[in-house]
Amino acid sequence: xxxxxxxxxxxxxxxxRLPHVDxxxxxxxxxxxxxxxxxxxxxxxxxxxAVSMLDLTTLEGADTAGKVRHxxxxxxxxxPTMPEIPSVAAICVYPSLVATAKEALHGTxxxxxxxxxxxxxxxxxxxxxxxxxxDAVAAGADEIDMVISREAFLAGDDTRVQQEILAVKERTxxxxxxxxxxxxxxxxxxxxxxxxxxxxxxGADFIKTSTGxxxxxxxxxxxxxxxxxxxxxxxxxxxxVGFKAAGGVSTSKAALHRLVLVKETLGDEWLTSERVxxxxxxxxxxxxxxxxxxxxxRYGRAEDFSKE
Amino acid sequence: MSSSVETRTSIVWxxxxxxxxxxxxxxxxxxxxxxxxxxRDPSDGGYVSTINPAxxxxxxxxxxxxxxxxxxxxxxxxAAAPKWAALRPLERAKYLFRVxxxxxxxxxxxxxxxxxxxxxxxxxxxxxxxxLAAAHFFHYAGWADKLRYGVNAREVEPLGVVGQIVPxxxxxxxxxxxxxxxxACGNVAVLKPAETTPLTALLLAEICQxxxxxxxxxxxxxxxxxxxxxxxxxxxxxxxxxxxxxxxGRDIQAALAGTGTPLTLELGxxxxxxxxxxxxxxxxxxxxxxGIFFNQGHVCCAGSRLLIQESVRDEVVAxxxxxxxxxxxxxxxDKNTDVGAINSAEQLERIEVLVAAGxxxxxxxxxxxxxxxERGYWFAPTLFTDVSPAHRxxxxxxFGPVVSVLTFRTQAEAIEKxxxxxxxxxxxxxxxxxxxxxxxxxxxxxxxxxQNTYNHFDPTAAFxxxxxxxxxxxxxxxxxxxxxxxxx
Numbered sequence: 001x002x003x004x005x006x007x008x009x010x011x012x013x014x015x016x017r018l019p020h021v022d023x024x025x026x027x028x029x030x031x032x033x034x035x036x037x038x039x040x041x042x043x044x045x046x047x048x049x050a051v052s053m054l055d056l057t058t059l060e061g062a063d064t065a066g067k068v069r070h071x072x073x074x075x076x077x078x079x080p081t082m083p084e085i086p087s088v089a090a091i092c093v094y095p096s097l098v099a100t101a102k103e104a105l106h107g108t109x110x111x112x113x114x115x116x117x118x119x120x121x122x123x124x125x126x127x128x129x130x131x132x133x134x135d136a137v138a139a140g141a142d143e144i145d146m147v148i149s150r151e152a153f154l155a156g157d158d159t160r161v162q163q164e165i166l167a168v169k170e171r172t173x174x175x176x177x178x179x180x181x182x183x184x185x186x187x188x189x190x191x192x193x194x195x196x197x198x199x200x201x202x203g204a205d206f207i208k209t210s211t212g213x214x215x216x217x218x219x220x221x222x223x224x225x226x227x228x229x230x231x232x233x234x235x236x237x238x239x240x241v242g243f244k245a246a247g248g249v250s251t252s253k254a255a256l257h258r259l260v261l262v263k264e265t266l267g268d269e270w271l272t273s274e275r276v277x278x279x280x281x282x283x284x285x286x287x288x289x290x291x292x293x294x295x296x297x298r299y300g301r302a303e304d305f306s307k308e
Numbered sequence: 309m310s311s312s313v314e315t316r317t318s319i320v321w322x323x324x325x326x327x328x329x330x331x332x333x334x335x336x337x338x339x340x341x342x343x344x345x346x347x348r349d350p351s352d353g354g355y356v357s358t359i360n361p362a363x364x365x366x367x368x369x370x371x372x373x374x375x376x377x378x379x380x381x382x383x384x385x386x387a388a389a390p391k392w393a394a395l396r397p398l399e400r401a402k403y404l405f406r407v408x409x410x411x412x413x414x415x416x417x418x419x420x421x422x423x424x425x426x427x428x429x430x431x432x433x434x435x436x437x438x439x440l441a442a443a444h445f446f447h448y449a450g451w452a453d454k455l456r457y458g459v460n461a462r463e464v465e466p467l468g469v470v471g472q473i474v475p476x477x478x479x480x481x482x483x484x485x486x487x488x489x490x491x492a493c494g495n496v497a498v499l500k501p502a503e504t505t506p507l508t509a510l511l512l513a514e515i516c517q518x519x520x521x522x523x524x525x526x527x528x529x530x531x532x533x534x535x536x537x538x539x540x541x542x543x544x545x546x547x548x549x550x551x552x553x554x555x556x557g558r559d560i561q562a563a564l565a566g567t568g569t570p571l572t573l574e575l576g577x578x579x580x581x582x583x584x585x586x587x588x589x590x591x592x593x594x595x596x597x598x599g600i601f602f603n604q605g606h607v608c609c610a611g612s613r614l615l616i617q618e619s620v621r622d623e624v625v626a627x628x629x630x631x632x633x634x635x636x637x638x639x640x641x642d643k644n645t646d647v648g649a650i651n652s653a654e655q656l657e658r659i660e661v662l663v664a665a666g667x668x669x670x671x672x673x674x675x676x677x678x679x680x681x682e683r684g685y686w687f688a689p690t691l692f693t694d695v696s697p698a699h700r701x702x703x704x705x706x707f708g709p710v711v712s713v714l715t716f717r718t719q720a721e722a723i724e725k726x727x728x729x730x731x732x733x734x735x736x737x738x739x740x741x742x743x744x745x746x747x748x749x750x751x752x753x754x755x756x757x758x759q760n761t762y763n764h765f766d767p768t769a770a771f772x773x774x775x776x777x778x779x780x781x782x783x784x785x786x787x788x789x790x791x792x793x794x795x796x
Contacts, residue, residue: 020740022760025591035431037326037643049319086319228590235626263321264634271321 019197019232021189021225030220033264034257040294043256047291049271050255051078054088055113055244055279059120059212065100068093070308072104079288079305082295088284089273090143094119095132098139113143113178117168120182120211122147126164133171143176144168145244145279147211148195150185158198165202178206178244178277183222184214192222196229200241210247212279217247223258227265243270246279252290255283323636326643328430333420335507338369341377341530342513344384345523352376353531358506361427362640362649362684370506373529375538381527382544385469385496388524393466393494397453404452404492406519407512408445411438411484414515418508422480423640425507427649427685428603430641440765441484444783447767448488451788455493458785463795466494467570468546470791471539474509475552476502476651477606477707482551483509485771485782487526493791495547498527500539502552504652506530537563545569549790551608554705554731554776572780572790574608574772576705577733579754580726581611581762584719585620587738591760593627596711599736599762601635601647601689605709606655608777609734611762612706615722618715625693625713629674632689637678647709650685659687659708666692666701671712697725705731719744723751732774736762755781 038046056075058067068091075088090111091101102112114136118124124132133144146168152160169177179199183192199207207226210217223245230241243266245258255278262270270276285305292300338355340347352374357366373381392400411418415438422433455464470490474482479501490497501509513528529535533556540548540560550560551574564571581599583592599611616624640648650656667673671692680686687708695702695712702712716722726735734756737745745759755772758764765771770786772778780790 020586020588022588022591022740025588025594025760029591029594035435035643036323038323039326040324042322042324042326045319045321049321052319259321267634268321271319 019190019193019229021193023189023221026189026224027221030224030261033260034220036260038256038260044291044294046256046259047252047287048084048086050252050259050278051088051284051287052086053273053276053278054284055090055092055246055277056088056284057092057212057246057279057281059092059094059115063094063097065097067308068097068100069104072101072110074284074306074308075110076105076108078284079291082288082291085288085291089277092145092279095136095139095141098136098141102140111142112140113145114139114141115145115211117146119145119147120213122149123151126167129164130167130171133168137171137173137175141175143178144172145178145180145208147180147182148199150182153186153191153195161195161198162202165199165204169203176205177203178208178242179204180208180211180246181226182211182214183209184216189221189225192225193229196226197233200229200233204241206242206244206277208244208246208279212247214247218245218249218258220257220261223261224265227261231266240275242275242277244277244279249278249280250282250286252283252286255280255287323644325639327639327641328420328423328643330420330424330641333417335368335421338371339506339510339530340371341373341381342510342516342526342528343377343381344527345517345521347513350374350377351380353535356503358425358504360424360684361504361651362681364683367424367507370510370530372531373500373535373538377529378535378538378542381498381529382469382542384524385498385527386544388522389468389496392496392522392525395494397455397494400492400494401449401452403519403521404445404449404488407515407521408442408449410515410518411442411445411512414511415439415442418480418511420641421511422508423648426476426479426505427640427651428606429645429648430643431645432603436765437478437481440767441481444481444484444488444767448492448787451489451785452492455788455792458788459792459794461794461796464792465795467791467793468495469544470495470497470547470549471542471545472497472499472548473536473539473550473552474499474501475608476505477603477608479505480508480512483512486549486551489782489787490549490791491525493788495791496525498529498539498545500529500531500536503530503532540564547571547791549780550574557778570790572782573778574780574782575733575776575778576707577608577610577731577773577777578613578703578705578729579609579611579731579734579736580613580615580729580752581736582615582722582726582738582748583617583620583624584722584737584739584741584744585617586740588740588760589620589624589627592738593624593631595736595738595760595762596628597631597635600711601632601709602763604647604650604687606651606707607763609756609763610707611734611736612711613702613726613729614711614713615716615725616713617722618717621713621715625691629691632676632691635676635689637676637686637688638681647689650687650708653685655707656685656687659706659710662701662704662706663690663710666695666699666712669699669701671695671699671701697728703729719748723748727751727753730776733777734758
């Protein structure tokens with residue numbers, strides 16, 4: 001799909017009214033959906049679904065080839081004793097470790113995702129961002145997680161925000177582009193909604209809440225605002241944009257809450273890893289513990305599952 | 309695990325049934341009248357079954373007070389009145405705090421019984437009705453020793469015996485709204501719960517026993533319209549407070565005309581929920597849903613007249629319809645149910661008649677296609693568009709999950725249309741502009757106005773109507789006034 005230069009994008013129906021978001025209302029609705037009772041079979045299926053949507057992530061300075069291989073093995077087969085638990089959707093690493101992950105995941109169906117564009121702050125030149133992207137793609141990344149320029153966004157330069165996304169998009173080739181808004185730094189739900197729209201208009205395949213490095217991440221309110229933006233965009237243009245919740249989703253309850261938000265905002269057809277991802281490093285083992293509990297009736301210990 | 313690629317796309321996810329357990333609820337087979345601190349058989353009234361509107365199963369038999377029972381109840385209340393009025397205010401407060409805490413302690417049971425007897429979703433009885441009922445007792449307990457500050461007087465005194473009649477839509481909550489201020493002010497109360505939903509009021513009677521409230525201070529007299537009519541006309545009633553339909557309210561006011569007995573009425577409504585083009589539309593849609601589908605629309609202040617600015621009408625209606633289709637209708641005891649059962653066969657018929665009138669008069673009807681349970685009384689959420697202000701569904705209170713959409717072009721037109729009603733209970737304003745919200749709010753003739761929210765209740769806020777929605781206020785310091793006489 002070709003995207004026009006954002007400076008001449010015809011904002012049909014958008015000029016008149018930029019979307020407003022009411023903080024109290026959106027948080028109330030998001031909290032209400034957190035009260036859905038997910039028990040028995042719904043809990044089992046929900047956990048399996050959440051695992052299948054995971055972008056199992058390691059983004060640390062201390063990451064090595066060895067650690068990434070372990071994580072890949074874990075992602076392909078999260079719980080050997082429970083074969084009904086599916087593989088995760090992707091393993092997400094820094095560009096320098098993409099080749100390692102790609103090799104470890106070969107033939108498994110699990111994708112290799114890479115952050116890029118000067119992750120997490122994005123405070124480097126556009127050239128450096130593009131080079132970063134090209135490296136990751138050349139190393140075999142199936143998916144690129146880029147960050148928007150919060151500097152440009154907060155300075156009011158929407159055009160530059162979009163032009164950067166367009167430029168990155170041109171270099172991702174067949175790789176899927178996830179655009180990270182880093183909502184904790186945007187300052188309001190109005191901004192979250194507006195940034196979602198900018199990213200989608202510029203060609204994002206997914207919009208993603210956070211880097212996981214900021215003070216807060218995929219809060220229920222932020223997720224709901226982005227899901228509503230995706231829904232309205234799909235309605236207006238017919239194009240499906242995916243959603244990735246990342247940052248702070250560390251328990252099964254939190255993961256299932258995000259799935260409830262998706263289910264009741266976008267509908268059942270969105271409950272697939274092609275459209276929804278959960279980015280996390282620690283939630284997988286809690287999902288496995290909770291799943292095991294539904295089978296055995298008792299809570300296991302953290303040591304029951306390998307860390308990687 | 310290479311098969312996982314197929315597995316991941318084939319996972320279907322729906323919520324499993326999550327019914328709240330009823331094991332902890334022990335209902336008596338029959339409940340008498342609660343008079344003089346104990347349950348007793350009616351002398352000239354009979355027993356009538358109360359049913360679960362979601363299943364049509366009988367829950368218990370409940371005594372109906374006859375004319376003689378009413379007289380006996382008032383006698384017992386009169387006997388208790390002087391001592392209760394003379395009690396040190398702080399002592400009265402202690403009883404009310406005790407009742408509030410006991411409501412909290414028995415909250416799970418009260419929520420389940422409220423849902424079984426009335427059909428409302430457990431989510432609401434658990435999160436709204438019961439906690440708010442406790443909150444009202446807590447709030448007015450705090451006023452008991454500060455009454456003159458609440459009404460700005462040097463000396464006040466209670467009125468005596470108050471007769472109170474509450475409706476079936478919020479049985480426990482309305483009982484709390486009525487009892488808590490009356491008792492805090494030093495009155496004793498004779499309360500008649502609605503005929504289809506007497507059970508939680510009777511559990512509240514048990515709570516009064518547990519709290520060791522002096523006999524006669526609270527009397528619970530279940531019954532039908534005849535019991536209520538006898539109560540308001542009886543000698544020895546010093547004040548009447550009624551919440552219910554405008555027709556019955558009118559009848560009561562006629563009966564009391566010239567008697568000097570003070571009266572407060574909280575009646576029907578056809579409240580306008582006004583959505584401006586600059587509103588946060590997704591949250592407005594949530595507010596519309598809360599406004600009209602909360603408690604199946606059995607809410608006197610329901611936002612049943614939806615006024616949408618023409619420029620965003622299509623967008624809001626599309627979003628609303630999409631949202632309505634996600635409402636989960638079914639077993640009210642299921643924790644994931646959003647819309648429960650209609651309270652009674654009679655009410656269901658009333659809704660059906662008005663909806664049929666809407667179609668006949670040319671409005672376009674859309675009803676959510678969902679499976680209705682075979683037994684019980686159900687009505688799926690319904691949206692009417694192409695409604696003109698003259699249609700019956702734009703004028704008359706439906707008291708069901710039915711919303712009528714009208715449009716307006718300018719702020720002035722919105723105000724004019726909103727005020728063009730016999731009623732004036734509540735209104736909602738949806739806009740991101742603070743100045744506009746205040747301007748519109750001061751021009752609306754409605755007792756309760758919500759901005760960017762709807763159907764939120766709080767014991768500190770006054771609630772009541774204009775015009776045919778009644779008079780007098782409940783809640784907050786304003787709610788003390790109807791239960792006090794200012795001496796000087």
